[in-house]
């Protein structure tokens with residue numbers, strides 16, 4: 001069996017999976033016990049043929065693979081994988097570059113450099129902004145907040161990379177009441193701890209305001225960081241970043257934006273106004289594996305002050321700037337050392353979509369979300385809980401019990417899958433439209449699944 005045959009056969013298995021998405025249940029049938037039985041057993045003594053391994057792995061796994069690439073998967077905020085991005089991701093594995101260093105793969109370094117510049121342009125961020133391709137928005141927060149920590153402590157006369165945080169001036173971090181938990185974990189990993197946060201009040205959609213941020217910073221004249229959010233995970237709501245930026249600048253603080261999916265609104269002429277002022281922040285974290293639809297795992301960190309970014313991450317002679325015209329050693333900008341050339345899939349995604357394709361992807365998902373809100377609102381007992389400003393729809397059917405029953409029936413039908421959540425202490429259903437593959441027909445089929453669920457219960 002040649003490598004060519006092995007990879008060809010593997011591509012066929014993958015293509016068959018993707019081609020049968022329309023027929024397979026979105027939630028897979030196998031239980032965890034069945035999967036353990038199918039995949040488990042002792043590790044045998046002797047080697048096995050690669051093709052045999054891959055075929056057995058596929059056969060045992062498929063009954064437990066969620067049809068996330070399906071146009072009717074609306075769980076969490078996950079997104080699909082664009083064909084060009086998926087194919088480029090395979091090549092990335094075949095090439096197996098170590099994209100931490102230019103000498104580990106110059107083509108990967110340059111592809112990431114170019115993709116990073118395209119992203120700044122698409123998202124409307126300042127051209128001098130530095131960037132890093134990391135594993136996800138979680139590590140993008142860590143990267144950006146490490147730069148923030150460096151900058152605010154440097155202004156206070158403290159060298160955090162040299163001395164750590166023991167005896168450092170206390171840093172306060174203003175966050176909204178509906179921030180994503182990955183902000184808290186980033187603060188923990190950076191040694192700032194979770195007690196450094198001052199929580200700003202939020203409105204009914206989960207947005208904070210400039211005045212609430214000002215209140216959270218009040219009475220603290222030491223180093224401060226503020227984390228705003230563009231795209232709340234339930235409602236998709238967007239903080240008024242431009243107004244918050246003014247308060248933050250006045251306080252001499254650093255403004256970080258969690259735009260895991262919502263920042264992509266900036267790439268759409270139709271939706272850009274929603275994130276007006278976002279470019280005034282000091283750092284931005286987002287994902288390519290969500291709304292840009294590249295395969296997992298790919299997050300993006302952007303920092304307006306490259307010096308702070310590099311000072312926080314680089315392990316080589318601290319502030320040494322690379323020689324003019326040289327490619328970047330990515331490890332100077334990321335928390336990883338050896339790393340996958342994950343930016344290659346981003347490059348392919350952007351090349352295949354072009355500017356209009358990115359805008360269309362974002363706008364199309366939002367249009368489907370609005371249609372969901374309209375058509376589901378017409379069903380008996382349905383209440384839409386959010387203003388559908390982006391790609392998220394939050395709804396419930398009467399009380400918690402009814403909401404849970406409808407959700408379970410839709411999930412169990414195999415027609416579509418979306419996650420449950422709690423909003424204002426009550427059960428809710430959350431639909432996130434973030435996949436290029438979702439079509440009008442998928443929305444129709446999903447609304448019909450809700451209708452059938454209501455009839456059945």
Ligand SMILES: *Cc1c(COP(=O)(O)O)cnc(C)c1O
Nearest residue numbers: 077136137138180182233260287
């Ligand atoms: C998904 C999400 C994150 C975390 O992103 P990962 O890529 O899963 O690390 C952070 N913030 C928001 C608003 C999100 O939706």
